[in-house]
Amino acid sequence: MYMFAQIPERSMHYLRWVLTIAWLILIFSLFFDPISAKLTDYNNLSSPLRVDPDVCIKVQGVCLPQSSYQLGAPIFWGIVVPSGVFILLVFGHELWRRICPLSFLSQIPRALGKQRQKKQTDKSGKVRSEIYKVPKNSWLARNYLYLQLSLLFLGLCGRILFYNSDRLVLGSFLIFTILAAIFVGYWYGGKSWCNYFCPMSPVERIYGEPRGLLNSTAHEDSRSGITQSMCRIVREDGSEQSACVACQSPCIDIDAERAYWDGITQSDRQWLYYGYFGLVFGYFIYYYLYAGNWDYYFSGAWAHDENQLEALFKPGFYLGGNQIPIPKLVAVPLTLAICTFLGYFLGKKVENAYKVYRIRQKSPLPTEIIRHRVFTVGTFLIFNFFFIFGGRPFINLLPKFWHYFASILAAVLSSLWLYRTWIRDPSRYQREGLAGKLRKQLRKLNLDTAKYLDRRSLETLDADEVYVLAKILPDFTHQNCLKAYKAVLKETLEEGYTDFGHSLEILQQMRLELTITEAEHQAILTELGVESAELLDPEKQYSREDWLRLQSYRDALLESLLVTWKKDPDRQVGSELLEVLTGKSSREAIKHLLTELPAAGTETVESLRRQYRITGQEEEAILHRPPADQLWQNIARAFQVFDRLSFSSQSDREQQERILLERFRLFDSDGSGQISLEELKACLQAIEPGVTDKKIEAMLQRADTGRDNQISFQEFRDLLHQFHQ
Numbered sequence: 001m002y003m004f005a006q007i008p009e010r011s012m013h014y015l016r017w018v019l020t021i022a023w024l025i026l027i028f029s030l031f032f033d034p035i036s037a038k039l040t041d042y043n044n045l046s047s048p049l050r051v052d053p054d055v056c057i058k059v060q061g062v063c064l065p066q067s068s069y070q071l072g073a074p075i076f077w078g079i080v081v082p083s084g085v086f087i088l089l090v091f092g093h094e095l096w097r098r099i100c101p102l103s104f105l106s107q108i109p110r111a112l113g114k115q116r117q118k119k120q121t122d123k124s125g126k127v128r129s130e131i132y133k134v135p136k137n138s139w140l141a142r143n144y145l146y147l148q149l150s151l152l153f154l155g156l157c158g159r160i161l162f163y164n165s166d167r168l169v170l171g172s173f174l175i176f177t178i179l180a181a182i183f184v185g186y187w188y189g190g191k192s193w194c195n196y197f198c199p200m201s202p203v204e205r206i207y208g209e210p211r212g213l214l215n216s217t218a219h220e221d222s223r224s225g226i227t228q229s230m231c232r233i234v235r236e237d238g239s240e241q242s243a244c245v246a247c248q249s250p251c252i253d254i255d256a257e258r259a260y261w262d263g264i265t266q267s268d269r270q271w272l273y274y275g276y277f278g279l280v281f282g283y284f285i286y287y288y289l290y291a292g293n294w295d296y297y298f299s300g301a302w303a304h305d306e307n308q309l310e311a312l313f314k315p316g317f318y319l320g321g322n323q324i325p326i327p328k329l330v331a332v333p334l335t336l337a338i339c340t341f342l343g344y345f346l347g348k349k350v351e352n353a354y355k356v357y358r359i360r361q362k363s364p365l366p367t368e369i370i371r372h373r374v375f376t377v378g379t380f381l382i383f384n385f386f387f388i389f390g391g392r393p394f395i396n397l398l399p400k401f402w403h404y405f406a407s408i409l410a411a412v413l414s415s416l417w418l419y420r421t422w423i424r425d426p427s428r429y430q431r432e433g434l435a436g437k438l439r440k441q442l443r444k445l446n447l448d449t450a451k452y453l454d455r456r457s458l459e460t461l462d463a464d465e466v467y468v469l470a471k472i473l474p475d476f477t478h479q480n481c482l483k484a485y486k487a488v489l490k491e492t493l494e495e496g497y498t499d500f501g502h503s504l505e506i507l508q509q510m511r512l513e514l515t516i517t518e519a520e521h522q523a524i525l526t527e528l529g530v531e532s533a534e535l536l537d538p539e540k541q542y543s544r545e546d547w548l549r550l551q552s553y554r555d556a557l558l559e560s561l562l563v564t565w566k567k568d569p570d571r572q573v574g575s576e577l578l579e580v581l582t583g584k585s586s587r588e589a590i591k592h593l594l595t596e597l598p599a600a601g602t603e604t605v606e607s608l609r610r611q612y613r614i615t616g617q618e619e620e621a622i623l624h625r626p627p628a629d630q631l632w633q634n635i636a637r638a639f640q641v642f643d644r645l646s647f648s649s650q651s652d653r654e655q656q657e658r659i660l661l662e663r664f665r666l667f668d669s670d671g672s673g674q675i676s677l678e679e680l681k682a683c684l685q686a687i688e689p690g691v692t693d694k695k696i697e698a699m700l701q702r703a704d705t706g707r708d709n710q711i712s713f714q715e716f717r718d719l720l721h722q723f724h725q
């Protein structure tokens with residue numbers, strides 16, 4: 001499933017703007033709102049929201065005065081917040097993170113190019129400016145979940161005490177969070193506000209990990225480098241490019257399920273899941289403990305209680321018809337803290353009891369699975385508990401049918417989520433991830449799979465089906481099998497999915513399926529080590545996020561060079577640019593190109609280096625590419641047209657055509673619409689002086705299906721497509 005991850009960034013950008021403007025209007029209405037009170041006016045007989053002065057909503061035995069009120073706070077608490085929880089469980093974290101206005105606003109400093117920077121001297125002695133990131137082993141990096149949970153706890157206490165109904169305090173609080181998000185966006189790169197500070201982040205993790213009901217599955221996505229809600233930018237040609245600066249690893253935006261399995265055995269996750277369970281329970285129960293009845297909560301009176309701040313030092317509990325003389329200011333944090341701790345201890349007890357039960361049943365389970373199952377059931381229960389209350393003051397204004405509909409909808413969707421989530425486990429995740437990589441290799445080998453797939457595409461096969469297909473395909477010989485295995489192994493090492501020491505174990509299941517021996521695995525590892533020693537060097541092992549950061553930088557750099565060339569195509573830099581794009585002696589070519597660039601272009605490159613925190617050695621390493629015997633393949637890969645776009649829609653095909661045409665013009669120096677032998681020679685010999693005339697002629701023959709000794713755009717496109725495959 002690709003779902004919301006595949007919605008173009010440009011569309012999401014517009015949607016974010018709309019939501020952000022709506023949110024800002026809502027905040028503004030908390031300070032000045034001459035309109036909405038008319039909807040709640042007793043005399044407005046046509047409004048379903050009008051207050052009824054005859055209704056008595058008792059708080060601690062006394063009827064609350066009923067008068068008209070503004071709707072800003074009730075809408076925020078009764079519609080916006082419950083919608084967030086609903087979106088997270090149903091549509092997944094990947095949708096939420098792409099539309100969240102606060103996350104969007106935290107990126108203002110990045111968009112303005114105004115982020116804190118420091119000078120850094122790398123091992124080669126080069127001094128470069130870098131954007132700050134949260135340091136890997138800092139207190140914040142180790143304890144961010146506790147910090148976010150504490151902020152959530154304070155936020156919920158603050159709601160009941162200060163800003164459930166006091167519009168000025170609520171408005172000031174929301175403005176404060178916006179300013180805090182912008183400040184963090186200035187202080188640290190990436191989405192550090194979301195990942196390290198945002199109090200909503202624990203809620204996102206609980207409902208969004210390992211995946212929402214309709215979430216995409218990043219580990220199986222073999223088509224594009226951009227997954228789920230990862231940071232991305234839109235290029236001039238409309239295609240998308242990762243903007244990951246590796247601000248956190250593992251990152252929930254790249255692959256929520258990987259982040260989930262990676263952290264599941266850490267003790268902060270028990271606090272997160274069990275503590276949250278207790279906190280939410282305590283939050284709603286407190287309304288009853290405070291008012292002495294449920295009417296206070298379900299009528300929504302708490303969201304327009306005129307005297308919220310006056311109650312701070314009044315009795316905070318009303319039990320059995322008696323006020324308990326503990327001030328509300330103490331009663332609220334006390335109740336929520338007791339419930340949070342109880343939730344935590346109860347969760348741990350259930351976890352242990354389940355573990356013991358499985359042992360007694362003689363089918364013990366690893367800690368990850370035990371914990372995952374308890375987390376899953378806990379999330380299911382707390383989601384349904386939340387929707388007994390969340391949004392009810394508004395739903396209760398609707399006809400009875402909608403009361404039942406809302407309850408049934410929450411129960412059905414969460415049951416489907418439970419069914420889909422319960423069966424997950426780390427080994428299944430790993431198996432599917434590797435099958436996704438194998439699927440990619442099968443596609444690249446361009447084998448005839450059609451007759452075995454019965455009109456299905458490779459993408460729709462699940463992990464087991466991919467392995468079965470690999471076994472029955474006659475063209476998937478042992479040689480092809482080893483080739484595919486090598487590519488998978490290389491990719492897993494490059495992306496930090498495994499390392500040299502663990503690769504044998506991690507890929508064991510795949511070897512069994514493909515009947516590859518341990519000796520063959522070792523031989524392939526040796527080959528990879530010869531081709532690129534860094535791949536096996538534990539010192540140079542990148543995390544997936546760092547690997548993405550480097551790839552993103554490389555793409556952004558090449559793209560910026562291409563854009564510069566496009567602006568001034570008469571400059572004689574076309575062949576050098578091609579050399580860079582195809583990765584041949586790129587370091588030198590880039591150096592030269594940089595001297596040719598106008599000042600603005602050089603500044604762009606410098607700013608990219610800053611943004612992605614690229615050292616001299618990293619730049620050297622990522623720009624090194626394989627030699628010229630794979631020239632056409634390199635060209636196809638470097639142009640990336642096929643990676644970025646699927647062929648499913650007309651607009652994708654048109655966009656692909658446009659980008660390819662642009663690349664074609666790099667070869668077609670006289671602009672005749674055909675690449676002649678001379679033009680091909682000029683380009684290729686600039687890239688690879690060792691390529692013989694004979695070889696270039698053979699390349700032309702290969703492309704020239706029309707037999708007119710030149711390559712038309714159509715032929716060029718078909719050829720690159722073929723080589724990409």
Ligand code: SF4
Pocket residue numbers: 190191195229230231243244245246247248249251252253254545
């Ligand atoms: S790790 Fe990369 S994708 Fe994830 S939030 Fe940070 S910058 Fe964005």
